[in-house]
Amino acid sequence: MSLRPVVKYIALALAAAILIPAVALVGAYYYVSASLPKVDTLSDYRPPVITRVYSSNGEIIAEYFKERRIVVPVERMPRQLIQAFVAAEDANFFQHEGIDLPSIARAALKNLRAGGIVQGGSTITQQVAKSLLLTPERKFSRKFKEAILAWRMEQRLSKEGILYLYLNQIYLGHGAYGVQAAAENYYNKDVKDLTLAECAMLAGLPQAPSRYSPYRNFERAKVRQQYVLERMVKEGFIDAAQAVQAFEQAIEIHPRENRYIRDAAYFTEQVRRYLENRFGEEVLYTQGLEVHTSMDLDQQLAAQTAVRENLRAHDKRRGFRGPLDILTEEQVGDFLDEQMNGTFADGLAAVTEPVRAVVTGSTKSTVKLRLGRWQAVFDKQQAKWAGSIEVVPADAAPSGNVDGGKTRLPLGSIVEVRLISSEEPEEGALRVELEQPPLAQGALVAMDPKTGLVTAMVGGADFSQSQFNRAVQAQRLPGSAIKPIIFAAALDKGYTPATMILDNPLIYREQAESGELNVWKPKNYENKFHGMTTLREALAHSRNVVTVKILEDIGVGYAINYARKLGIESPLARDLTLALGSSAVTPMEMATAFSVFANGGVRVSPAYIKRIEDRDGRVLESIDPADFSQGLQADQRLLRQEPVRVISPETAYLTTNLMESVVQEGTGWRARSLGRPVAGKTGTTNDLKDAWFVGYVPQLLAVSWVGYDQERPLGRQETGSRAAAPAWVEFMQSALREVAPRHFTVPDSIxxxxxxxxxxxxxxxxxxxxxxxxxxxxxxxxxxxxxxxxxxxxxxxxxxx
Structure with missing residues (x-):
């Protein structure tokens, strides 16, 4: 039999074996490629990026994002960072055209030997294609599409352009997308400042960001870092000596500083709500807005501290309520272990707030405690506000001294304490002070009275416990703090600071619809009457009867309209009780109204956002018309109303001058400690449910409020002067430390x-x-x-x- 037919059939079979797959491959290519996304879209790379909120001094005070990404150009990335990623992920990146067939073959061989996927053969270009243009499904069809797109990308983009996409898009763990976000996350650095050692550690993360996280497992991260350095040596990017030096270099993991998150939360949440309402959730979390606010971060931190410490002081005056909890012997060990892994994970120095401790015994003068791994004690003498303290057996009943009883702390009691020193004791126990979580709430809002810019806003004791912003959302009775508005209205009706009014008992009778006779007898706080009184003296000492007489004379309707033009928008009672602050208002409204007096009669609307830009630097909104070179567009508007004169400079000055007497001679005496001209007014409701202090210097105005969310009396003698003014004073002392004293401007016509x-x-x-x-x-x-x-x-x- 001739071999020629056999050879012929074999040749035909071989040709078919080659041509048929080739034709199929070409057909598949044209079929698949028609449905693929356009590579050209990558030239306008606009991934989700962070919206950042800044203080007035440029500090970042909040970030909002779905993917924490900060896009940076390749030029800002260290050369060794790029080399590290290339060596670790795609050694032939600068040679291949999107697909590295030898690498794919090597990976396939290793996977066959291992009986599973242990190594991938994707190039950096393929990874970019998968991340930006395809779904993450693990199918051959997706890999085929990926290869086509990678080849196309190489035809249209430069290598630097592909690296730009890759190094800004890649996920590197703990919410960080891209090398800039990762540099901030792990080292608290800008990417341009990274060392070779830090670059190599970052380049080791893409394979398994969670497994090789420097946070979670630093040793694994070091192993991966060594691998990257060895790859860099092999590819000729560095020499062996550099690799050894980089590996031995000490790397400190410095998480991004979030000190502002807690203390600025009420302010930044107000900003977030506005942005979401104005631009929508998608824009807020993905489009990288740059939001410049009016917050002075130093003032904000001082305000939050002042509110917290004032609430603690008020709470101590109310007495000790007893232990927060009582643990069994078995529970104590778990509690202390949790503290070491949580509260004290970074040592004593990192603890700045009060912490919880377990009562373990006592001596004649001290109470013994355990917190974390430390022994601690507090002096009973220091804790006199808790009364006579006795440590009793674990099965005894606990008690506090709120109702005048003796404080009893069973063994195993949980109490709150504050560290006196954050240093490790050389011997003996830590010294601490007894504390107690306050029940009352407080608010403080500060603003520049000339511009209306809000420099600090505290809406409660702790944002993590309550997100309700009492500075702008809580409508509470202002009590006597409303009186300067009534007196200002009277000045415009012909009264003068020297006008005499008789402070004497009054009786008002009104027939109710039911036929019942209602009787109202307004009285002064101290239940005394003082006879002939000047307008100045009446405000300085907050005389209720005089204020009621003035309101009756000028008319309730007139006074309400006056309050409206000053900025009070809440409903106001149309009766004489308005003189005593019977209508609820917000602290922000009070700040707005009083700023008119401080600003010479001109009302400025409060503003906490100064400018909003999009990711390209285009101004979207601003309080400064100069930001818009060609006028306001449809999507551009001012963030507040223009200033408007609502009362005369003379009335504004006289009202301020009357409130200076409140500070110098009357209920606002605590503000004298500032040692500079201050105008202010206390506010206390008849039932002591709300305490206020509203005050200002020429450069800064602040409102302090204290009360319970579920309204109840603050306690005996807890007036505006005692309960609210201390927070105001503490805040102002800090805020004005570098501000020179200044007298209030006196109009020439006075x-x-x-x-x-x-x-x-x-x-x-x-x-x-x-x-x-x-x-x-x-x-x-x-x-x-x-x-x-x-x-x-x-x-x-x-x-x-």
Whole structure:
């Protein structure tokens, strides 16, 4: 039999074996490629990026994102960082055209030997194609598409362009996408400042970011770092000596600083809500807005500290409520172990807030405790606010001294303490002070009265416990803090600081619809009446009866309209109780209204965002019209209303001047400790449920409020002066430390005259008790005290004759 037919058939079979797959491959290529996404879209790479919120000084105070990514150009990346990733992930990157067939073959052989997938053969280009253009499904069809796209990418993009996509897109663990976010996450550095050792450790992460995380397993991260350094030596990027030096270099993992997150949370949450409402959730979390706020971070931290410490001081005045919990012997060990892995994981120095401790015994003068691995004690003398303290057996009943009893702490009791020192004791026990989580809440808002820019905002004791922002959301009774608004309205109705009003008992009777007779007897806080009183004295000492008389004279409707133009928007009671603060308002409204007095009669709307830019630097919103070179576009608008004059400079100054007397002579005396001109007003409700202090210097205004969320009395003598003013003073002392004292500006038209305090008339030069009073133009009295002139008709009600 001839071999020629056999050879012929074999040749045909071989040709078919080659041609048929080739034709199939070509057909598959054209079939698949038609459905593939366009590679050209990668030239406009716009991945999800971080929205960042900045303080007024440029510090980052919040970030919002779905993927924590900061896109940076290749030029900002260290050359050795690029070399490290190339050596570890795709050694032939600069030679191949998207697909590295030898690497694929080697990977396939290793996978066959291992009986599973132990090594991938994807190039960097393929990884970019998969990440940006395809789904992550593990199918051959996806790998085929990936190869086609990788080849196309190499035809249209430069190697630097592909690296730009890869190094900004890749996930590197702990929420970090891209090398810049990872550099911040692990080293708290900018990517351009990374060392070779740090670059190699980052380049070891793509294979398994969680497994090789420097946070979770530093030893594994070091093993992977060594592998990358060896690969870099093999590829000629570094020499062996450099590799050894880099491997031996000490690397400190410094997580990104988040110190601002807790203390700035009420402010930044207000910003976040606005952004989401204005631009939508998708833009907020993916489009990299740059939000510049008015927050002064130092002031914000001082405000939060002042509120917390003031609430703790108030809570101690109420007494000790007893242990927070009581643990069994078995539970104590678990509790202490958890503390060492949590609260004290970074040592004593990292603990700045009060912590919990277990009562283990006592001596005559101390209570013994355990916290973490340390013994601790607090002096009973230091804890006098808790009364007489006795440590009792574990099965005894606990008690506090809120109701005047003796404090009993069973063994195993959990109490809160504050470290006196963060240093390890050389011998003996840690010294601590007894604390107690406060039950009352507080708020503080600060603003520049000239611009309306909010520099600090605290909406509660702890954002992690309650996200309700009491600075802007809580409507509470202002009590006497409303009085400067009533007095300002009276000044515009002809009253002067020297006007005399009789402070005497009043009785108001009203027939209810049911026929019942309602009787109201307004009274002063101390239940005393003081006879003839000047307007200045009445405000300085917060005289309720005088304020009610003034409101009745000027009219409730007039006073309400006056409050409205100052910025009070909440509903106001249309009766005489308005004089005593019977209508609830927010701290932010009070700040807005009082800023009119501080700003010479001009109302500025509060603003906490100064400018919003998109990821390309285009201004979207701003408080400065100059940011818009060609006027406001459809999607561009000012973030607040323009300033508007609502009262005269003279009335604004006189009201401020009256409130200076509140500080110098009356209920606002605590503010005198600032040692500079201060205007302010306390606020206390009749039932002591709300305490306020609103005050300002020419450069800064702040409002402090204290109360319970579920309204109840703050306690005996817990007035605005005692409960709210200390937080205001502590905050202002910190905020004004570098601010020079300044007097309030006096309008040129203000007149000054000597006044007899007994009757409000002009005093002769040698009168023993005269004082100099300020008046609006033409309102100073023209009669002298010695004339004994009868009151004018328009003064009749004010004298209550």
């Amino acid at each position: 007149e000054f005259a000597p006044i007899d305090p007994k009757n409000g008339l002009l005093a002769v030069e040698d009168a023993p008790d005269l004082y100099i009073e300020a008046f609006a133009p033409g309102t100073a009295p023209t009669s002298y005290s010695m004339d004994k002139e009868k009151p004018r008709a328009e003064d009749f009600f004010r004298l209550d004759l």
